[in-house]
Amino acid sequence: MTLTAALRLTRPNFRLDLDLEVAPGEVVALLGPNGAGKTTALRLLAGLTRLTEGHITLDDQPLHDLPVEKRPIGMVFQDYLLFPHLSALDNVAFGLRCQGTGKAESRRRAFEWLARVGLEDHANVRPRQLSGGQAQRVALARALVIDPRLLLLDEPLAALDAHTRLEIRSHLRRHLADFDGATVLVTHDPLDAMVLADRLIVIERGQVVQEGVPADVARRPRTDYVARLVGLNLYRGTAAGHHIKVDDILFTVTEHLEGPAFLVFAPSAVALYRTRPDGSPRNLWQATIDGVERHGDNMRIHLDGPISAAADITPAAVAELDLTPGQTVWASIKATETHAYPA
Template sequence: MLDAHLVVDRGAFRLDVPLTVAAGEVVALLGPNGAGKTTALRALAGLTRLAAGHVRLDGRDLSGTPPERRGIGVVFQDYLLFPHLSALDNVAFGPRRQGRSRSAARALAADWLDRVGLAEVAGRRPRALSGGQAQRVALARALAVAPRLLLLDEPLAALDARTRLDTRASLHRHLGGFAGGALLVTHDPLDALVLANRLVIVEDGRVVQEGGAAEVTARPRTDYVARLVGLNLFRGTGSGATVRVGELDFAVADRVTGDAFVAFAPAAVAVHVERPTGSPRNTWAATVEGVQRHGDNLRVQLAGPVAAAADVTPAAAAQLGLTPGRAVWAAVKATETRSYPA
């Protein structure tokens, strides 16, 4: 449905990103701050000029087409609701611009507010809405123009944790019933994993990885993606059942040859005060660099021949005396590793 190649120059930064979105598909565009996510969204919406490339929607070339004629709905991060209009008239604004009569546009807007569960706030202005309500009004306004493509720029970023949880569930429900395609720009992996069918990871203006959630989380290809999905990731050279990373030879469960990645979860890293013996495992001397709370456990940052994270219980951390500067041994069983071609 959407076939785009977005090339945008902004000073020394160049965005060069191919994107496709199928009808009924939700694609999440993830990346660190400054990666080019919002620039890509603005280029699709016609708010930022392309230096090269193309945007085609349902086979129609949108080059030179103004934003209001593109058939694209946008939900901005700060929602951009008109402060002087009621929720009803905010939603009716787009249909009015499309040529509907005032009564028809307001009837359509009332229907959309009812769909998103906000019929009771139709007469309120934005300042009288909660964050979650404003987000749903913005979504209704975007959908009321019957777009073929829906763009969502960090739609949950401004919400508190509880409102975010409820609104994420509501957004998932509405996106599931949307016949067009949707592109979600976010830096939150949970939003992406809950809402999207496919992930596209952008760093420094380029796509570094894409695929389904299971594929991306199982085989990260950059440090950013590894941190995103909570894995330790190292690049080395495989020679069958081992991968050499710097000075270490990791025994791995999956045979691999040539340039390769090794990944394992922080929970797979055991920390000892003496070198462990017993079942075959990867071990190395390390130094505790930092300790911070991570859910119910503590995440220990380890320096050494490889920099890794380990998850331990508070009781284990106290027993082992895991404070910054403490010399320890780290161990990971080969069966806990994932290895794959780089």
């Protein structure tokens, strides 16, 4: 492993307890709600906050006792923190100058990196004249020009508008693919995490609650936060064969399980009816509409009842069924649209 760390920090009403391993060339994303400890973990790795206990080892060398300037780390902050009085070129060259590299050599290497991020024509431009996407690329070049062994990215795309974010995410992915050190990314955006990261670590209240490759985490969430993040309804119940009991509802599923289990289904899999549907459909329950809101091209119906659930249906279906808050409806899901796995 390029990076192995046992990050322990104790504060009043909060404790971070995170073990982290990142291989050469691997991108690990830390996900979690506000206050979970993601940025704190990044600051501990960078040396901006001191460990209460634990260790940080990079390329078999201990880092936790080294001052910030001695750590072979590049960092891109959420607001980039470019020096307003320096040109883009001198911003990129700043880290090299701090390492003792001569001015001419620093500027030469900085210009090479500006060219790599497509900003060689902006070498003499100051930060206030750069767009958000350009500033992000300057910050990335500044972090990588020093040849770090560890790259830390703190919400690197959060300050960008949706269109720019799409473009810069693609650029960032290419640069991360070429980086042979370890990368730790903090983000609130599940799409950023899915596109940029090789592995996800989900933190809640300072503890790891789920870890795995993006596809596995998205397919099998283990907490309500992760389920909301990937857009699934999640429940914990008890399985017996092809049935899972969640509260007072008995769901039929395709998987065969025994004991504690999670049940998930997509909001788009939920069918709504004003009256009980004919026949004996499985996975059927009665609910009250708690709210209706626009969700992309569809409408999201929030259901309250034996279980709370989200259902996505078309605006035409909302009008046809005349759905409004407070109404009682029947909700149904096909067994093939539900998925279960051990809790």
